[in-house]
Structures are given as structure tokens and as C-alpha cells.
Amino acid sequence: MSEVDEEELEEVSCELFQKPLSCAPRSLSCVEEDFFMLVSEGKVWNVKRLVHCHTKGCGSVGFDVNCVNFEYSNAMSIAVENGNVEMVKYLFKLTSASKYCTLLKAIHIGDVEMVVFLCEKMRADCDVSQQGEDQDFLENLSPLVVAAMNGHFEIIGYLIERGHSINEPHNPECFCEKCHQTLRYSDPLELAIRTWRTYSAMSNPSYFVYITCDPIHYAFKIHRRLIKLSRIESSFNQRYEELARKIREFAACFAGQCKCLREMELILKKRNTPKEKLTKVYQGEYPRLLMAIDYDQVEFVCNPKVQIALQQKFFGTFEDFAYFSNTTKFFYPFVRILTIPTSYFSFLLHPTSKTATFYASPVNRMLHFMASYVIFLFMLFFESRRDKSVSRKCLVTSFWGKAIFAYFCGWFGGVVSVFINMRPGRFFHDKWNLYDVVTLTMFGLTMAFGIASVVHSKMPCIPGVDRKYWASLDPQLMAEGCFVVANILAYMKLLNFLEVHKVIGPAVVALFHIMKAVLKYAVVSACVLLVYSTAFSNFYSYYSGMSYVDRSANETSFQEESFIDWISSFKTFFWIISRRTEVPAADVIVQNNIVRHLFTQTIGYIALGSFTLIMIGLLMNILVVSMTQTFPSKPYDLQKSWIYARSTIYLYFMHFPVMPPPFNLLPQFYTVRYLREKSYFEKRCKEEDLCDYIKLMNILAERYFNTMKNRGDEKCTSKRHFKTKTRIIAPKTRCRSI
Known part of the structure; x- marks a missing residue:
């Protein structure tokens, strides 16, 4: 081998085995380690002394104050995580760390005082372009979205008062030019994550109690939006369904904060349409309950306090009927x-x-x-x-x-x-x-x-x-x-x-659940049946009408009308489901038994056997589903479905003659009276005062967040509160709808 070839081989080997670049940060010097330790301890005076000792004559610091440790955390991040406001104020001037990321981390932790300081220093609203690079936060993530996702109530109110807002995405079914351009030029994964984070923030009760005077109405509408997104975004359907479930539970829990029947009726009688449209849409005695039925709010309808108000209206002066025995209720219509x-x-x-x-x-x-x-x-x-x-x-x-x-x-x-x-x-x-x-x-x-x-x-x-x-x-x-x-x-x-009966009603509801499950398997069975019927149509058409005479036994065998045409094939496979098709249906009879077509007959037997096995598997699955729906693992779900079905019947007869x-x-004069009352419905609605409803929403919101705080289920308050007294709810004069 020549010297030139050896040199080229060495260059190639050096390129192949060169030391890979590491993505880990560089090691910290002793001074930088002392700097991180003093910042962690939280003593500002010691940090100032360390910086002063290593300050050069030109005024620059002798070590990198913007260095990061092995966790990619700088000194500002450590101070924010420790909640040390004084340290953050000092490092705010010393370091050149991203102020926007610092604000997002402070919001994520929930330190109200630190958020107020950073917002004042950064002057009002912050531009997303100032965000910089940070592994903890995605791009285009606004402060209000972070606060709403974490449920920091005071921070949300403070940011809204400073003019922050969440840009609500368009309807999932929207095909406007802006949506078309977004879908065409945006990264699909980034768009999906950003959309989910936005809706996660918008569906947090700590956020929308600030932007609407009717949280229940807002919860109903955003729940429908989340259900649509769960069907469209198949990759994030579980996340959207989880958000929808929390919204349903919020609406039920929020209404459950009522302490008397008057408060509950004030919620259920809330109108859903503007006053000028009431002449065209009559909403009954309980418009909000009808709206809950429209939006499939099972938890809201099945809330015990809602049911008490509904039963009070349904039974009227005949309250004794609710205390009749089940047998008496069953035979009472005959009387x-x-x-x-x-x-x-x-x-x-x-x-x-x-x-x-x-x-x-x-x-x-x-x-x-x-x-x-x-x-x-x-x-x-x-x-x-x-x-x-x-x-x-x-x-x-x-x-x-x-x-x-x-x-x-x-x-x-x-x-x-x-x-x-x-x-x-x-x-x-x-x-x-x-x-x-x-x-x-x-x-x-x-x-x-x-x-x-x-x-x-x-x-x-x-x-x-x-x-x-x-x-x-x-x-x-x-x-x-x-x-x-x-x-x-x-x-x-x-x-x-x-369905109204307390004992038989849940069984009827379980029957409907079983029928839904059976219908799914019936569609699969129909597809399999059509496949086999089409494949074996005219398979035995040549042998139609042929017979074979067994002279020794003095018997005559005729060809079965099984696979002669499509209709006969369909009947043959269909009756296998009910075991009406016999095994000789796949036999091949050749005239006078000249030659036995065993291969064709074998294919027929394989078809009958495989189709029978598939149908047995489907029937076993139907049986398992039926048992699961009849005896669910959570009996409360079946009871809740029955209460929802009973409520729809109650509302139906509220509108019945x-x-x-x-x-x-x-003819009857009561109908004239009913029509007269309906014609004056708009006049009565105009005389209603909505102030009571807005006051009730404020009271229920305060009760709700106090309940969540006591349970510890939700971050209804931040870790550190305002020193000044702030209102818990700031109701708006108009509602923002989805």
C-alpha cells in the first residue's frame, strides 16, 4: 500500500472516530459553584459580596453569571423556584437571562408577588418574541395560558386586568382562509399541542369565572367544543375527553353549591336566548335544564339538588305520589x-x-x-x-x-x-x-x-x-x-x-345500552355475512338439480340449494347464526357420481366451518358485553343514566297538553289560559332583574373555590397571595361565548 493511501485512510478513520459533541452543559468552575450555592441559600448580601470580589476593574464580573448547571437551570431559575423575590430583583439587573421565561416560571410556581414585580419591570403585556429558548415551555405560550393551566386564581385576575388575553381558536369545523393557511403551513404536532394547551387553559374554572358572568353556560358550550375536538383529534382524544369530563363535573359541582331551592330555581330559570327572540323560542319553566339536556350534561342533570327542584316542579301539589310504594305506582295509572x-x-x-x-x-x-x-x-x-x-x-x-x-x-x-x-x-x-x-x-x-x-x-x-x-x-x-x-x-x-319506575327503570336503561352494543357487533356480522355470500355466490351453480342414486341402499341424494346463487349463499350463511344450516349443505353431488369433486367440496366445508367460528366469537362477545352492561362494575353509572332518562320524561310532560x-x-278554557300565559312570557322575562343571578354566580363561585381549596383537589388559589385585598370575582357586563 502506498503512502498516499495510508494518509487517506488515516483521515477517514479520524473523521469516523472523532469525539462526538456533547449536548450536556460544560462543567462549572469553583466560583460558579459557590455562586449557585449562595443563590440557593437565598442570602442576597452574600451573593453581592461574591460578585463584588470577582469584579474586574472595567466593571465586568470575572465569571459567567449566566451559566447553567447540569439540569440546565441558571441562577434566576433557582431564585424563582425558591420564591426569593429579593434575589430575583437583584439577579434581574445582574444577569441577562430571558425575562419572559422567568415570568413564565414564576407564574407556573404561583408566586403572586414575584409575578407582579416581573410584570411591572417588563411593562404591561409581554411580547412572545422575547421568550427565548427554554426547555420547560413551548414557543408562543402566553403568561395567561400558563396561569390558567395551573389554576392560579389571583394571577389570572391580575393578568386579565393588565390586558392579557387568550386567543381562542376557531371552531374545529371552521374552514376559513386563516384556518386553511394555519393547517397548511404550521407543523401538525406543534399545532395540535398548542391547541390542546389553549383549551386546557380555557377550560379551567379559575380562568373562565373571570371572563364570563355565566360560568354554567360557558361550561356547557366549551364542553361541546371539547367533544368535537376529541372526535377530530384522534391522537389527543383521551386528553380532550378528560377535559370534557372535568367541565361536566364542574358544572354539576358549581350548581351543587346552592343551599336553598330559590337559588337552584334561579339557575334553572335562567334564559338562554336574548330577550328579543323570546317570541320565537319558548323555553319552558326551566330553560337552563333544557339546555343541559341539549348539551348532554348528565352530571348536571343528575345532581341531587337539581333533581329536588325538578321533582318539586313535576309533582306540584301531588307530592304524595313520590311516597307511594313501587307496586302502587305501577298500578296507579289504571285507577x-x-x-x-x-x-x-x-x-x-x-x-x-x-x-x-x-x-x-x-x-x-x-x-x-x-x-x-x-x-x-x-x-x-x-x-x-x-x-x-x-x-x-x-x-x-x-x-x-x-x-x-x-x-x-x-x-x-x-x-x-x-x-x-x-x-x-x-x-x-x-x-x-x-x-x-x-x-x-x-x-x-x-x-x-x-x-x-x-x-x-x-x-x-x-x-x-x-x-x-x-x-x-x-x-x-x-x-x-x-x-x-x-x-x-x-x-x-x-x-x-x-323508565320512570324506580325498580324497572334501570333495567330498561340497561337494555338500551345492550342494544347499542349489539348493534355494533351486528354491523360487523353483516359485513362478514356479505363477504362470504358474495365470495360463494354461483360456486355450486353447475351442480344445481343434480342427483345421485345409491342402488345398494336404494336412496337418492339431491344437490342442496346452498351456493347456487347469491340469495341461496346468503340464506345458507345467515341460518348458520341460528344453527338452522346443516352440514350436508356443503356437499357436492355429481350426476350419477361419475367423479367426486372433493376439492370443491372441501372449500365449501372450510367456508361453513370458518364462518361458524367467526359467528361463535361474535356471539360470545355480545354475551360478554350484555353481562357487562346489565351488571356494570360501577352501579352508580347505571343509576345516573336512569336518572337522566327519567328527567327527560319529566320535561316532556311539562310541555305536554x-x-x-x-x-x-x-274545547277547554284551560288551554286558552295556557296560551295567554305563554303570550305574556316575554313581558314577564323583561321584568326580571338579572342582578340577582349575577350576585348568585359570584356567591356560588366563592363557595366553589372554597370547597375545592378545602378538598385540595384543585389549585384554586396560588401559593402566595396578594398583600392587598382583592375581590375574588370580577363579573363582567357581558358573557363571552365559545
Whole structure:
């Protein structure tokens, strides 16, 4: 090897094995170690003497006052962590450390006096560009965001008074030009983290009690925003769900600070729309409770104090019903069949009497509706037993059919009344309202097809033939089919009434949870079924109709109609779920058994076996989920779901007419009185004084933070407080909405 090659090899080896650069800070000198030790001790005079001893003639210090230790902490950071304000004041002039990072660290610790000093020195609001590099904080992190994330109440108020604010991100579904540019040119990870930190600050109660006069309304709206973000930001969905959970708990805990029924009613009666819009939107007796239902605030609705106020309004003067036994409550609607005429004449002749007021309470509306609905179910039973030998007969032509039609009209009027009292979004938010709409639609189709059948039979071109000669889509057949479906839906509505029962209600709620879980697995099963049915369609089509005669046993075997076409394949795999498909369904029969197609038959058996195993696994998972939903690990969750479902029923009958179907179609003076009160609702709202509500919010906020301070669950106050007396709440004249 030549000398030139050896020199090149040495250069390459030197490049490969050169000493790597270390990311650790340099070692401190003895003077710098003494400097850090004196700063940690907190004696300013000793630090000054050390600096004075090492000051050169030109005025510069003989060591690096901005040095960092192995933890990347400088002297200013140590002084801030120790809470030594005097040391921070001295080092503020001595060192050139980032003042912005120092302010953020002081805010993070929660030292109010130090934050006030730094803000005064830095003069009002701080520019983000002054932040510098710091490993503890991200870029573009404002002081108010840090204070709000840590829940330092006094610091938040101080920063807001100095003009600090949080730039609220746009709606997650916003596609404006600014959002488009941000998504296009920003780093995705940095944007996601910054968005989460911003919402973490905005969702802290210590922050939004300063910027709004209605913390409950703000909590509802930001909760919906967090739920949207949890669905969009899949990587941070658990963090957003955790923030949403804390917001729900805050709204419930905040309302739970009420100490009397008057305070709770003042919250529940708070209007949600501006006064000039009240003529278009009627919000009922408890608008805030309806709003909680709209925003799915389960914890707020299930709060015991909210439930006491709701039950007080629901039972009215019939408070004894709450103390009846469960058996008495179950059979009491049958007794109320006899009181329906009495209540009607009370509303008709003397609507202002105590009897009319008693029967107008929501609990009596519910009991009368149940009583009339029981009669309606008996009418459906007798109508379903009608003789089918009569060729053409419309539902409304029979006696029971006319009674059913009258009840249908009254029920439809009641649903329309509830729809008018509630806005469409709120009406269709309840699953039972959708159920009523579907049930009424099926009854309407039954009557429409019945009338079409009678008209169809009277046409001169249509002969009066027997039923067996009718077309498959004959109006009479379609009317009878719709009537059967309507019957099923009508009887299943009994589950809605059973949800109110204290013992049976939780079981009904658990049933709905089971159905939701089963529906998910049903979708998976349907996908697997479609895959197998499509793959094996026409697989045995050649063997259709073939047979084999076994002369020794004198038996004839025919080819099964299993994989002949798509329909037969679908039926074969579908009936495997209920074990109706037998093993010979996969056999291949060749005419006269000339040759046995074993490979094709093996593929058929593998298909049946694999599909059976998949279905068994899915059914076992459904069984496990059903047991989990019926017997949950936390019975409180099931109880809470039942209370929420019962509350929706209570609110429904608060908006329902005072008379049940079909008596609500008859004239009554109480309805006139109800409409008159509704027309003057705006006038009453204008006369309300919102000062009481704002004062109540201040009182509840003070109670809430005192409760959190005693529990130690939340940083409701800073570590060091103002020396001057400051108000705990500074209510604003207007609310900032999300």
C-alpha cells in the first residue's frame, strides 16, 4: 500500500472516530459553584459580596453569571423556584437571562408577588418574541395560558386586568382562509399541542369565572367544543375527553353549591336566548335544564339538588305520589282512567279552581296519558283480532278502528304541541320523540293504505276477486302489514313509561345500552355475512338439480340449494347464526357420481366451518358485553343514566297538553289560559332583574373555590397571595361565548 493511501485512510478513520459533541452543559468552575450555592441559600448580601470580589476593574464580573448547571437551570431559575423575590430583583439587573421565561416560571410556581414585580419591570403585556429558548415551555405560550393551566386564581385576575388575553381558536369545523393557511403551513404536532394547551387553559374554572358572568353556560358550550375536538383529534382524544369530563363535573359541582331551592330555581330559570327572540323560542319553566339536556350534561342533570327542584316542579301539589310504594305506582295509572272525565270538566267549567290546578301538574298529565294509552292498547288488541275473511275493509270503518283514529288524531296533536313548545333540534334530540314520530307515521300509513284499498275496490275496472288473487303490493295487504308494525311499536312504547319506575327503570336503561352494543357487533356480522355470500355466490351453480342414486341402499341424494346463487349463499350463511344450516349443505353431488369433486367440496366445508367460528366469537362477545352492561362494575353509572332518562320524561310532560289523547281535541278554557300565559312570557322575562343571578354566580363561585381549596383537589388559589385585598370575582357586563 502506498503512502498516499495510508494518509487517506488515516483521515477517514479520524473523521469516523472523532469525539462526538456533547449536548450536556460544560462543567462549572469553583466560583460558579459557590455562586449557585449562595443563590440557593437565598442570602442576597452574600451573593453581592461574591460578585463584588470577582469584579474586574472595567466593571465586568470575572465569571459567567449566566451559566447553567447540569439540569440546565441558571441562577434566576433557582431564585424563582425558591420564591426569593429579593434575589430575583437583584439577579434581574445582574444577569441577562430571558425575562419572559422567568415570568413564565414564576407564574407556573404561583408566586403572586414575584409575578407582579416581573410584570411591572417588563411593562404591561409581554411580547412572545422575547421568550427565548427554554426547555420547560413551548414557543408562543402566553403568561395567561400558563396561569390558567395551573389554576392560579389571583394571577389570572391580575393578568386579565393588565390586558392579557387568550386567543381562542376557531371552531374545529371552521374552514376559513386563516384556518386553511394555519393547517397548511404550521407543523401538525406543534399545532395540535398548542391547541390542546389553549383549551386546557380555557377550560379551567379559575380562568373562565373571570371572563364570563355565566360560568354554567360557558361550561356547557366549551364542553361541546371539547367533544368535537376529541372526535377530530384522534391522537389527543383521551386528553380532550378528560377535559370534557372535568367541565361536566364542574358544572354539576358549581350548581351543587346552592343551599336553598330559590337559588337552584334561579339557575334553572335562567334564559338562554336574548330577550328579543323570546317570541320565537319558548323555553319552558326551566330553560337552563333544557339546555343541559341539549348539551348532554348528565352530571348536571343528575345532581341531587337539581333533581329536588325538578321533582318539586313535576309533582306540584301531588307530592304524595313520590311516597307511594313501587307496586302502587305501577298500578296507579289504571285507577286514573276514572278521573279523566273529572279533570276535563274541571278544565272546561272552572279552569282556575284548585282541582284544575291539581290535574294540570305534570305528574297528573303523565298519569292521565298512561291511563288513556292503556285503553288505546286494548283497542289495538280488539282491532287486530278482526276477521280477515272480509275482502276489503278500511281501519276507520270498524268501531275499534274509529276509536283508534280518534286517539291517533289526539296523539298527533299532543306531539305537535310538544314540537312547537320545543325547538326542532331539542325535540328530535330525545330518542322517544323520534320513536313517537315513527309510530304515528306507521299508523298514518295504515289509514292511508286502507282508504286507498277501499277506493281501489270501487273502481269499475277492478273485479271483486278473492284475497288469494291479489297483487303482492295490494293496498289492503300493505295496510295490514303497516298495522302490524304499528302495533309492535305501540306496545313497545310501554318501555318509555317503565323508565320512570324506580325498580324497572334501570333495567330498561340497561337494555338500551345492550342494544347499542349489539348493534355494533351486528354491523360487523353483516359485513362478514356479505363477504362470504358474495365470495360463494354461483360456486355450486353447475351442480344445481343434480342427483345421485345409491342402488345398494336404494336412496337418492339431491344437490342442496346452498351456493347456487347469491340469495341461496346468503340464506345458507345467515341460518348458520341460528344453527338452522346443516352440514350436508356443503356437499357436492355429481350426476350419477361419475367423479367426486372433493376439492370443491372441501372449500365449501372450510367456508361453513370458518364462518361458524367467526359467528361463535361474535356471539360470545355480545354475551360478554350484555353481562357487562346489565351488571356494570360501577352501579352508580347505571343509576345516573336512569336518572337522566327519567328527567327527560319529566320535561316532556311539562310541555305536554293538560288532557291526554283524544280528550285534548275537545274545547277547554284551560288551554286558552295556557296560551295567554305563554303570550305574556316575554313581558314577564323583561321584568326580571338579572342582578340577582349575577350576585348568585359570584356567591356560588366563592363557595366553589372554597370547597375545592378545602378538598385540595384543585389549585384554586396560588401559593402566595396578594398583600392587598382583592375581590375574588370580577363579573363582567357581558358573557363571552365559545
